[in-house]
Amino acid sequence: MSATSTPADPGRTRQPRMPIEVRREQVLDVALKLIVEKGYAAATMEAVAREADLAKPRVYSAYPGRGPLLRALLxxxxxxxxxxxxxxxxxxxxxxxxxxxxxxxxxxxxxxxxxxxxxxxxxxxxxxxxxxxxxxxxxxxxxxxxxxxxxxxxxxxxxxxxxxxxxxxxxxxxxxxxxxxxxxxxxxxxxxxxxxxxxxxxxxxxxxxxx
The missing domain is CATH 1.10.357.10 (Tetracycline Repressor, domain 2)
Incomplete structure (x- = not known):
């Protein structure tokens, strides 16, 4: 490893890639959990990414924003x-x-x-x-x-x-x-x-x- 390289975070387990349909269901399940437990205001794109342990770009690849995500969930x-x-x-x-x-x-x-x-x-x-x-x-x-x-x-x-x-x-x-x-x-x-x-x-x- 070179002196300028950054080691991977050992505490974070990266989720494997999955078909977009499966990813969308995962994101919807997490959003539903947040809404039921904490209300609609808690279901932000950032909160969904954090709860699902996903990078934000993966959440946005499933749904381009909070509005489309909530519509799909409903x-x-x-x-x-x-x-x-x-x-x-x-x-x-x-x-x-x-x-x-x-x-x-x-x-x-x-x-x-x-x-x-x-x-x-x-x-x-x-x-x-x-x-x-x-x-x-x-x-x-x-x-x-x-x-x-x-x-x-x-x-x-x-x-x-x-x-x-x-x-x-x-x-x-x-x-x-x-x-x-x-x-x-x-x-x-x-x-x-x-x-x-x-x-x-x-x-x-x-x-x-x-x-």
Missing amino acids: EREERRVVATLAEAMPSFTEDADFAETLTAAAVNLLRAVSEYPVSWRLLMLPADDTPPEVREHVSAGRRFALEQLRALLVWGSGRRGGLGGVDLELTVRALSAVGEQAVRLVLTEPTEFTPERYGDFARTLLRALAS
């Missing part, structure tokens, strides 16, 4: 949440019972929330410094949830006579509000408010209303 988490909503909805089969189908949808959704709380926290528990773009993505997810719930109630109205005279739109909105509150409680108080507890509650309530 779009990814919205896709995950929407996919969860779609998967939670049971099939509307001819021999299915309406009450059990509605209960299964609620339990499936809340179990998914328990399994992937970080994604749901980003969209359902926005911080005070939440950018306007986040609220737009929350609205998109809410619209999809309303569509799924509306389809379930339309199917159920043909199978359960008591639903025929109920205002469909008000029922959809009321159940959506109850569902959003359930998601928040599962996220913030998971030990006390479990998917199974909500499932038992839904079955009991629906039996009482049918009697």
